[in-house]
Amino acid sequence: MKTRNLTLLLDFYELTMANGFFKENPEKIGYFDLYFRKVPDQGGLVVYTGLDQVINYLSNLYFSDSDIKFLRQLGTFEEKFLKYLENFDFKCDVWSMKEGTPAFPNEPLLTVRGPLLQAQLLETMLLNIINHESLIATKARRVCMVAHGRKVMEFGSRRAQGADAATYGARAAVIGGCFGTANVLSAKEFGLKPMGTMAHSWVQSFPSEIEAFEAWMRVYPHNCLLLVDTYDVLNSGVPHAIEVFRQLKRQGIDGPFGIRIDSGDITYLTRQARKMLDQAGFESATITISNALDEEVIQNVLEEGAQVDSFGVGEKMITAASDPVLSGVYKMVAIQEEGKIIPKIKLSNTVEKTTIPGFKHPYRLYDEEGKARGDLLLAADEKVRANSRIYNSDPNKTIQIRRLKNWKLKPLHQQIYTAGKLVYQQPKTLEVKAYSQAKVKELPEACLRLKNPDIYDVFWSKRIRELRTKMIEEFTSK
Amino acid sequence: MKTRNLTLLLDFYELTMANGFFKENPEKIGYFDLYFRKVPDQGGLVVYTGLDQVINYLSNLYFSDSDIKFLRQLGTFEEKFLKYLENFDFKCDVWSMKEGTPAFPNEPLLTVRGPLLQAQLLETMLLNIINHESLIATKARRVCMVAHGRKVMEFGSRRAQGADAATYGARAAVIGGCFGTANVLSAKEFGLKPMGTMAHSWVQSFPSEIEAFEAWMRVYPHNCLLLVDTYDVLNSGVPHAIEVFRQLKRQGIDGPFGIRIDSGDITYLTRQARKMLDQAGFESATITISNALDEEVIQNVLEEGAQVDSFGVGEKMITAASDPVLSGVYKMVAIQEEGKIIPKIKLSNTVEKTTIPGFKHPYRLYDEEGKARGDLLLAADEKVRANSRIYNSDPNKTIQIRRLKNWKLKPLHQQIYTAGKLVYQQPKTLEVKAYSQAKVKELPEACLRLKNPDIYDVFWSKRIRELRTKMIEEFTSK
Incomplete structure (x- = not known):
């Protein structure tokens, strides 16, 4: 470059x-x-x-x-x-x-x-x-301000207006306050840590969600962050995630554990998921959300009591879509x-x-x-x-x-x-x-x-x- | 590249x-x-x-x-x-x-x-x-459609979201219907003709507007397109442009002549400028406008009777700003x-x-x-x-x-x-x-x-x- x-x-x-x-x-x-x-x-x-x-x-x-x-x-x-x-x-x-x-x-x-x-x-x-x-950077500052200390990750490369918009945009987002970016080229060029785990395609490529999660656990036992909304967050994704966390715990591995939700009603789903994780003894498992977020949505869902540890923010930040x-x-x-x-x-x-x-x-x-x-x-x-x-x-x-x-x-x-x-x-x-x-x-x-x-x-x-x-x-x- | x-x-x-x-x-x-x-x-x-x-x-x-x-x-x-x-x-x-x-x-x-x-x-x-x-390309098609055959030029590089957005965006705008682009790199890479004449800085760099226009005429006698809104379109810019066109005519050069207006009430200014040019015998002199245009503004000013031959469209097309x-x-x-x-x-x-x-x-x-x-x-x-x-x-x-x-x-x-x-x-x-x-x-x-x-x-x-x-x-x- x-x-x-x-x-x-x-x-x-x-x-x-x-x-x-x-x-x-x-x-x-x-x-x-x-x-x-x-x-x-x-x-x-x-x-x-x-x-x-x-x-x-x-x-x-x-x-x-x-x-x-x-x-x-x-x-x-x-x-x-x-x-x-x-x-x-x-x-x-x-x-x-x-x-x-x-x-x-x-x-x-x-x-x-x-x-x-x-x-x-x-x-x-x-x-x-x-x-x-x-x-x-100006947009990212707004987004990060309303996250009140929760981590904001830049996830927008696929919707950025060209390769430079993705790469320099990710850099600008970090300067504006983001914790990191999913863009590997940007991370390499600008000395940042690239972030991200799995997409729906990982889950889809296995015969069942639990098999997909177990395969992930075998590859990344020490960083088990699972995407739980491929089929049904509360009836399938979160219970399967808890099952896998339990398997890891039995192997003596105590995290980091986490789930990501990429669709649906953020407030309801994260509150329910938080309860389920806590009841299963995984209070330290993190919840990441990443569905069409910007500063307004983040502000609203936090006011509604959404239980979120970190945000993955995509197209609306990387294009400054509102203006x-x-x-x-x-x-x-x-x-x-x-x-x-x-x-x-x-x-x-x-x-x-x-x-x-x-x-x-x-x-x-x-x-x-x-x-x-x-x-x-x-x-x-x-x-x-x-x-x-x-x-x-x-x-x-x-x-x-x-x-x-x-x-x-x-x-x-x-x-x-x-x-x-x-x-x-x-x-x-x-x-x-x-x-x-x-x-x-x-x-x-x-x-x-x-x-x-x-x-x-x-x-x-x-x-x-x-x-x-x-x-x-x-x-x-x- | x-x-x-x-x-x-x-x-x-x-x-x-x-x-x-x-x-x-x-x-x-x-x-x-x-x-x-x-x-x-x-x-x-x-x-x-x-x-x-x-x-x-x-x-x-x-x-x-x-x-x-x-x-x-x-x-x-x-x-x-x-x-x-x-x-x-x-x-x-x-x-x-x-x-x-x-x-x-x-x-x-x-x-x-x-x-x-x-x-x-x-x-x-x-x-x-x-x-x-x-x-x-999708946005450009909308913009070009409402121009009804008038030329639309892509002028947005300075407000594009990075260098690729400018260069590939210009290409996409041409595919969507634009006549050409001001972006020279894009023109070179994709076999297009780059377009443009002067900025306000040319006019400002001379002691007076008429001297700036005359200097331009000496450099580009056979393509005299003058930006007429640095000081006052109807009281200064257009009269000075007509004066320069007359000088060229006396030298036996009969165009192409044209003016560009980059600010103000497009409908009023272009109608008045058209009258002034026509009355001075420059019916074939073209009028280009280029002020915060998109498909809605173009549609509106044409309905209001604006007299425009071509449009220079910038930030709103190259970023698809409305969406x-x-x-x-x-x-x-x-x-x-x-x-x-x-x-x-x-x-x-x-x-x-x-x-x-x-x-x-x-x-x-x-x-x-x-x-x-x-x-x-x-x-x-x-x-x-x-x-x-x-x-x-x-x-x-x-x-x-x-x-x-x-x-x-x-x-x-x-x-x-x-x-x-x-x-x-x-x-x-x-x-x-x-x-x-x-x-x-x-x-x-x-x-x-x-x-x-x-x-x-x-x-x-x-x-x-x-x-x-x-x-x-x-x-x-x-």
Whole structure:
């Protein structure tokens, strides 16, 4: 997977523009911010994920001979430009939040500075990776939150939107809080433990359920997790499972034992199964469920008193089915000509959708208890004093102006590439997960909840606010 | 892309079961059907897509040294089994519908016969590929249908769920009816023409919109398609575009000219823009729109009188956002021991969800006008006579029994692999598209519509129906 060349995974207009930039002014520098405007599922935060894959992509950028040949025969591009691509030498600076950082609308997750024609070519893949992985990590956080400490396993590969969606989606789900994944490739690539036991086909392939369970017991005496719903959970599956657990116990093996239920009324079946297991003396046998689960179903069945130790969550998490798109955008915020940075804006129908001009970085504001109180965007070369006024970026908030007071600023951006050279050490997936969970804990609890979360504040410095207001006025008064 | 090894992209339980099958009886043969139960978006048909990728996957199955090493250190598998994987020799038979075939619930799209432990290992990737590509092709058919002959371009890579979702999704969208894609990698891999012109960043990178348009005109005088909504569509974008078209006309260049609008009220803006272009003498200049489109929005704006020549459709098609999962399943339908085929069933809460036991193939039934009247499942070794009774698989249909009469049977399954050897010549993507459109035309019109389509009949032979009834009774009377 590491060597796959995705350089040509771009939108054709990036190449036609690059060809144009190359002809008009190949030296022109551009600044681009990657950000989103809306949290999926009307949630309170996005778990920013994808940097690992971004680094993998950026560090493997090259146009192969067959890529150049394909582009040449289209007849759209100048030969000189094709030569430039053939010798493509990545020269951009890249800043990014650390993977796992909880992030909020309209703050730059990632910023690129570099030759316009290069920075433009990255648009599709940067968005594709970050939109996808962040979407799944964000969804997984919701699912895991309502499981209240019970293990959540990612089981969705078969319904994911392609092989990458399965593999990187599983990674993102773990960063969002899942205990593990069934996807073996993902486990191998990202240092995770693959999980799973048997499917209905194991049970079906034997003349009877009890024979299937006994065969399983012979192969895996020390990890006897049995799928009990091939025929009839309470009349066949659970009694047969108990029979097999008893056989193992007689052999001196005392677990781990467990059952999985993949269909039917979860609340009723797990409560009955729990009673049957307990009465047979298998109080420590676990119950796993895995039938079309998402955060709403999990919340409901737990409220109803379902007896569940762990959840296997499939298609609804791996596709973020309830809201399957994170609409990140990649917008030019400035250009640089002859050493001078010129901020740029894109207007829109609504003020909220109009871009935030200028080269800038995001910071997190902490109070004296170490609780995050909001984020703040500062121009890249800007320093703020302790008592500075800061301005809410959300025009609907009642309190528009605050003072920084004793809040401490911690930068959210790290430099990842300097002039095309990787200068950042990317942590391992499980380290990203731990980091993410620590950062989520710093947030106000009210912005974590599933429905109607409190809107976390993103502030602007006076300079950013005034620049934007001025640029909007200039355009609209023409 | 062709050489990527996805052998380890499987659910862990497939390996634990394979290890079990290997230990219990490595010679046992299994039969698996891949099918779905429900058409997404409550539509009438699924465009079956993914076979090209399936062949690519099956023809590249091998466990690398690092795969084996990873599996060994888990401590779950017997050394003999790991040796078997190390020398994995694919031996399965595979039958499949041709790509692009309109398909219906509960009929086997693809059937695998082979050593149980091999056939089981294919489950995740076969489902992943076919669920994903068929989902997108199915969605694209809906979108293209309501465009009534106007071109639909696939523009969704940046919001797709990963790189494969972008690349294979674009291919599937073309098979479903799209004219082309912006994804250059997909275009290269699948012999398509990549499409697109400029983004807002091109316009922003110049001091003014007119300078940006003039620069574009200099680079692409013979394909001048201008994005007109960076600042103000009707007061700035369209007048500037007309000015540039006039300059080109004076140079003796008469098109193609066109504008693209990516925000705002599509109906109003396109009607006004059309008038302005026509009044300026540019009746042949095209209007493309591309703002959060799907089949409902396209249907609505066309009914409102929007003046559109082509549509660029992004996130809502490439993720099938309104219903982002095709829930295909891969179920064991028989095993074979000592030469004898033993049908298998998996019961469920509802009769509809209970599997259809036995090794079987689907056929399409044609009337004398060449119209498809339904599909028929026959046991693999079964022949039916002209006047045979056939039985509706849908228990809710009023007429349960029909006679074959003069209907002609055409097999839907082709053999793809024989004992692990590829025996099928896969057509090119654009040939698949043409085939699909021809096959959709054969269907009753009432099953094509977006909402409340007529349910296309899937029939069973008497033998299949009786086998299933008998097996259900056997289990439920225990």
